[in-house]
Amino acid sequence: MKVHVYDTKTSVARNFAAYLEKKIRESEEYHIALSGGSTPRILFEELSSTDRYKINWEKVYLYWGDERCVPPEDEQSNYKMTRDYLLRNVPVPEGNIHRIMGENEPSVEALRYGILLDRELPSDSEIPVFDMVILGMGEDGHTASIFPHEIQLWDSEQNCEVATHPESGQKRVTLTGRVINRSKEVVFLVTGAGKADKVQSILQKTAGYRQYPAALVEPVGGKLSWFLDEEAASTL
Ligand SMILES: O=C(O)[C@H](O)[C@@H](O)[C@H](O)[C@H](O)COP(=O)(O)O
Numbered sequence: 001m002k003v004h005v006y007d008t009k010t011s012v013a014r015n016f017a018a019y020l021e022k023k024i025r026e027s028e029e030y031h032i033a034l035s036g037g038s039t040p041r042i043l044f045e046e047l048s049s050t051d052r053y054k055i056n057w058e059k060v061y062l063y064w065g066d067e068r069c070v071p072p073e074d075e076q077s078n079y080k081m082t083r084d085y086l087l088r089n090v091p092v093p094e095g096n097i098h099r100i101m102g103e104n105e106p107s108v109e110a111l112r113y114g115i116l117l118d119r120e121l122p123s124d125s126e127i128p129v130f131d132m133v134i135l136g137m138g139e140d141g142h143t144a145s146i147f148p149h150e151i152q153l154w155d156s157e158q159n160c161e162v163a164t165h166p167e168s169g170q171k172r173v174t175l176t177g178r179v180i181n182r183s184k185e186v187v188f189l190v191t192g193a194g195k196a197d198k199v200q201s202i203l204q205k206t207a208g209y210r211q212y213p214a215a216l217v218e219p220v221g222g223k224l225s226w227f228l229d230e231e232a233a234s235t236l
Contacts, residue, residue, distance in 0.1 A: 002225040003203065005233040009191040013042040016189060016227045021053045023132065023185075024060060030131050031121055033065040033175065035144070036078035037136035039189040041085055048089035057092040061120070065133055065180070066145035066163075067100035069109075069171040076170075077102055106162040106171045113173060114159035128159060130183040133175070137190045141198045141212025144180065145172035154216050177216055185223040188214070193231040200235040 006012045024030045034040060047053055068076045072083075079099040087097065098120060100113050121128035135143045145163040146153050153161045154177035163172045180186060190199060200206070202215045203226065209215045217224060 001222075003228065003233075003236075004225065005228050005230060005236075007230050009039060009042055009229050010046075012039065012189060012191055012227050012229050013046045016043060016187065017046045017053055020047075020132075021055055024055055027059070027131065029059045029061065031061045031063065033063045033130050033133040033183070034078070034082055035065050035134045035136045035189070036068070036081060037189075039136055039191050040134065041081060043134075043189065044082060044086035047086055050090065055090070057090050058096075060092060061096045061098065062092060063098045063117070063120075063130070064100045065135060066172055066174040067102045068145075068165075069102045069106050069162075069173065071103040072099065072101075074102070100160075100173050102173070106173055110158065110160040110162050110173045117159050117179065124182055127178055127182045130179070132185045132187060133180050133183040135180070135186060135188050135214070135217065137188060137195060137198065137214040139194045139198065140166075141202070141214050143188075143214040143217065145174035146176070146213040148211055148213065151211065151213055151216075154213055180217060181219050183219055184221055185225075186217055186219045187224075188217070188226045188228075190226065190232045191229040193234060195232045196235045199226070199228065199232050203236060 006015055067078050070076050072079050101109050117128040137143050147166050149166050150163055156176040159179050161176050163174045201209045
């Protein structure tokens with residue numbers, strides 16, 4: 001595992017964008033699961049600087065690690081955030097974009113998206129394999145939409161599950177541990193002081209750290225990185 005610490009959120013986004021640019025350049029095609037949240041938003045703005053990053057978007061295939069069960073034009077939609085801050089600025093072919101359809105009935109959509117992943121991605125032991133899964137982590141230690149109160153969803157035998165946000169009760173469709181841990185590479189983008197105690201607990205494996213879903217991310221190929229700002233890394 002690698003931990004990278006940068007002074008600001010913007011610097012986290014810049015350094016990760018440069019890292020991603022290189023990964024894509026070295027690949028024939030690149031299948032990546034995106035995340036919602038505040039840090040990816042800065043990343044998307046960064047990647048939209050087409051004079052700074054030279055990415056061949058034709059070979060990039062986009063998926064999502066989780067989605068809120070709302071229509072794609074809703075302010076809470078992770079797809080909408082990606083569309084507004086990235087997709088409208090870069091030439092990703094429409095056919096390369098595989099969004100989770102938040103407007104569908106959640107359990108029907110979890111099944112549909114799981115089948116889509118089986119169809120679109122190469123597989124290993126019948127589990128779809130991403131080139132990269134980007135994840136955020138919430139202040140409660142959740143990742144994708146697997147929250148501590150539903151941590152058992154991590155071990156699901158399905159590619160995707162329906163999750164429930166603990167405070168709002170909002171339904172979400174999320175990838176499960178078997179897909180996340182089969183990805184060739186997993187990257188956490190985590191910023192802000194509110195995350196510092198969970199970052200410390202997970203990275204230093206303090207007592208009880210496995211109650212946090214983010215602690216269960218252990219890709220079988222071993223390629224895991226954390227990109228942190230100084231605030232999130234302040235207690236390391
Ligand atoms: O759709 C979502 O809400 C997510 O994908 C979620 O897992 C997010 O990445 C974390 O909650 C961190 O979000 P922030 O970066 O906004 O703290």
